[in-house]
Amino acid sequence: MGSLEKEIKKKVRLAKIQKAILFTVAAIGALSSPLAAAMILKELKKGGWKTVRRDPRYSVNESLSRLLKSGFVYFEQTDKGKFLRLTKEGGDYLRRRVGVGFGMPKPRKWDGKWRIVIFDIREKRKELREKLRNTLRAIGFIHLQHSVWVCPYDCEDLIALLKADFRIGKDILYIIADKIENDAYLRSHFDLK
Secondary structure, eight states, X not given: OOXXXXXXXXXXXXXXXXXXXXXXXXXXXXXXXXXXXXXXXXXXXXXXXXXOSSOHHHHHHHHHHHHHHHTSEEEEEETTEEEEEEOHHHHHHHHHHHSSTTSOOOOSSOOSOEEEEEEOOOGGGHHHHHHHHHHHHHTTOEEEETXXXXXXXXXXXXXXXXXXXXXXXXXXXEEEESOOTTOHHHHHHTTOO
């Protein structure tokens, strides 16, 4: 592979990492530190995203540095620590790249499968439970029943990011279903045929 091909592959890879960081900051509201970005990369690799053979934190830090220089994100110091936040320009860029607000990208044709997220978070972590509900609502999920949310689009990578950032890996399940009983109102809500 020539040097030009290698350079293009590197740019594409870094763009994917940047998009993942922006998407997570937008959905969650903030990332607590660059270490959280390293967790994002770990989850992306599980989802099949390719990274370089060298230390993967380098790719995340390089992507984060570019996002900071571009003015798409900034660090905010609070009494609880340093948080990475999305700027208005970052939000506009993400909307243009993703195409459907901060939610999941809407495919041209629905694959006929429902994505269901169920969770069981204890009462002592009530704030986290509310934050998860608000995030699911913000990215386009519909509340089906108590702690059961549904959407028609592939969002496995996003749920993996939420699990990592909220540290709730075992408390949340991602299910792909062929059919939901009486789903006419869901199809209508998502404008599916």
